[in-house]
Amino acid sequence: MLTGLFIGRFQPLHYGHIEGIKFALKDINLLIIIVGSAQASHDLRNPFTAGERIEMIRNTLIKIDEIDINRILIIPVPDTNVHALWTYSLDLLVPRYDIVFTNDPFTIILYKERRIKISQPTLYYRKKFTGTLIRNAMIREGNWKQLLHPETTKVIEEISGIERLKKIWAKSREQQD
Amino acid sequence: MLTGLFIGRFQPLHYGHIEGIKFALKDINLLIIIVGSAQASHDLRNPFTAGERIEMIRNTLIKIDEIDINRILIIPVPDTNVHALWTYSLDLLVPRYDIVFTNDPFTIILYKERRIKISQPTLYYRKKFTGTLIRNAMIREGNWKQLLHPETTKVIEEISGIERLKKIWAKSREQQD
Amino acid sequence: MLTGLFIGRFQPLHYGHIEGIKFALKDINLLIIIVGSAQASHDLRNPFTAGERIEMIRNTLIKIDEIDINRILIIPVPDTNVHALWTYSLDLLVPRYDIVFTNDPFTIILYKERRIKISQPTLYYRKKFTGTLIRNAMIREGNWKQLLHPETTKVIEEISGIERLKKIWAKSREQQD
Amino acid sequence: MLTGLFIGRFQPLHYGHIEGIKFALKDINLLIIIVGSAQASHDLRNPFTAGERIEMIRNTLIKIDEIDINRILIIPVPDTNVHALWTYSLDLLVPRYDIVFTNDPFTIILYKERRIKISQPTLYYRKKFTGTLIRNAMIREGNWKQLLHPETTKVIEEISGIERLKKIWAKSREQQD
Amino acid sequence: MLTGLFIGRFQPLHYGHIEGIKFALKDINLLIIIVGSAQASHDLRNPFTAGERIEMIRNTLIKIDEIDINRILIIPVPDTNVHALWTYSLDLLVPRYDIVFTNDPFTIILYKERRIKISQPTLYYRKKFTGTLIRNAMIREGNWKQLLHPETTKVIEEISGIERLKKIWAKSREQQD
């Protein structure tokens, strides 16, 4: 039995992530989805709490036929003050694993220095599906809904996520005291 | 749809916990199992890491027919330096919930002061099934295996858990420098 | 009896704050002045320690006839690593309160999500009275003294505050190693 | 003008503290009451939050004729991880001061090593007035009310403080999991 | 070239440590002396700061003919909140090493789980040379000086170490408030 980590911040979960998860599930038995920067929320790059992101991920994946929710664990992992300890800190929070799915260059450096196996999922329409573009579309009232699964959109609406993000953005533009 | 929290330290998971989980699943749709003191491991009260405990819980529950793993999330939550912030800190790591299953008096105080609904599962053979008794049996090479599910035992053996616990105990008995 | 919070960083206390405090005192019995970012000092946005800011506030307010110092508490509150916990962390450090006076959009988001009453004091000559403008005037040796109460100026001079701020600014301009 | 610190944990404020405060006010102009271990609450030695303790202190002192509330500041100060940094950390949170009133041997060591002036107030009926005895009387439903000022008692009753303390005590007696 | 770690708390440095250091120097080229619990001081088990302990170690070893100070590095390492991360946290603070000299069972567990080579130096007159016995002798004014090198004693006297330790002990005996 093979276990893999799929690492992301999921601010918010989008179709790029979902394709990556499908890709990873092909080769392994159990996929542990790491919700990174779990301590962060209510800022421009991280508007949603880890709990809200977990709710998006679970509610969405359970509705996708090709994905077997039984083969998925979702674990929130906070950042560490000492960056170089992050992968060791993560190891204490998750079951044993064989491979790491990530495209983040910094995470890749850290795992390479530990000689752990890495797989970089092909990026799915990278020009459209990045958290930054989607959060900007939310602020500008652009067409963000077509980039997210309806179950993810539903969670965002229930928690008044767009209103929150707009206020965070307004604050970042203000003259600071 | 109703969501509940089931809070424990699971050092290790035992049949008392499993009966509590079955009890909680009767009334709710989604049960979030909180692996508390997630930062702790390698000490007498907390020999196992959060990741090891999550592995015990998942591998065990998936083998129990009456439990539908699809209705369960497992989330590690660390202690906070400021005790009174613990439940707020937890709220950031989990989906929204309606009820809390716990027998811990301190957790009960904190939730009561916030007027959140609490349910205390009947304790299952409390004289036999407590983490302290089980850890002591492990140290004394007593009959601990009959108190745990075979899948939990398997994880403990794979990680050389008994050897680790005995060394931690030996250290606690030594004259300190 | 009504209690309110008045939240600010007071880097330094200026006439804009003083007008806000007078406004808040009209409607409530006890005003708790929150000295925010209490852990910060010796940086460009936060040159003064919480203790120095409390000294400015107390020495100044006690000299202003319309303000009854008996109806005021001054409490330093540090930032939290987990931003979304800030208001709960604050709650542990202050007496119970009924209303929050603030113009900070982020604080407003957090309190709105908790459904606590907020009042936004009219900003007093916002083009002149902001901490950023006053700190810049201090660095450029501009006319900052007319923007502060003489008792505030006195504290700043006793602690060699302008000299400190100029050195912090010099450092920020240097090529870093 | 002379400024002094009066350091305590005030769990809860009792007549011993009040006599100490009167003693200190004789010699100085401004007394800064330090509410120590400000991060602690909901444990046996520290049942009350810093905010609750500040409320007890303010509501009580304002009713005592010999005490001029205008000459008092109340500042919460948390413990530091590195014990030896505590007095330096405190210095950042309070106005400049000339003398420290305390009977705590550890605080005395730290201040002596810095050559700062210390005064040890005579202990007022030490056999009756200690936090430990009073908290025990609260748990056993003894005669604790005669040891506290009525305004302090009122705050404790409004926050259901006795109920909280009894639950904390119950937990400490239980067999732990 | 072989590098080794020699791990201790050195509260204070005694002849047992010195014999251990001589033992370790036989087999390796560079010995890194780890001053553990570097954040601790002013408590019963850890009266001396890391800086004071480093001063004892350097001043003493430089006077011992069989020890070549050129082959020694002294590095202070604080404890970590998450115990299981301690050896990884240490790795970031020291040059690369080949072997660990320690008799601490917990450190041995952590290094064994990482499969790093461990050597346990024979304990030198363990009944006499332990930090606990020496600190007790200091408190009781027993014959502690014969257990320490004169250069270590000199540092302790210059910093009034015995006086500090006695006050810490007095505090630990008092009824707490």
Next chain:
Amino acid sequence: MLTGLFIGRFQPLHYGHIEGIKFALKDINLLIIIVGSAQASHDLRNPFTAGERIEMIRNTLIKIDEIDINRILIIPVPDTNVHALWTYSLDLLVPRYDIVFTNDPFTIILYKERRIKISQPTLYYRKKFTGTLIRNAMIREGNWKQLLHPETTKVIEEISGIERLKKIWAKSREQQD
């Protein structure tokens, strides 16, 4: 006997630092080299761990004839969350000292406010020898080797330091998620 501190980040050690160390050694008996920001590594301004930097410093200085390694201690010191506590925090990690060698304006402010003696070493060919220029040369494959001692270069190559720095730089240029 005079003791001095020489404070730097050494990212990496270059000839400018070495000249500064020679300058400082003229006037004092023991020089304590402080490896600052010891917790940082794997970021653009701080690519190397404290341990790697200590290895560079020791291996290099031991090869330089004019420098007596016996008169040098190397101590890693992490940043503090509360900036204004940094020098006090440092004091706990190092032997007692008489003078501080530094050109960092912020460190100078903090020490001046404590009235501790400061010496600013003349900067050695400042246009060539700064960490920023050297790290940029490493990323662009410029002529960085002539700015470093061969023993420092050797450590950087053994740890694949250039490869690490290039990946950190690549990440910093990417569109963030």
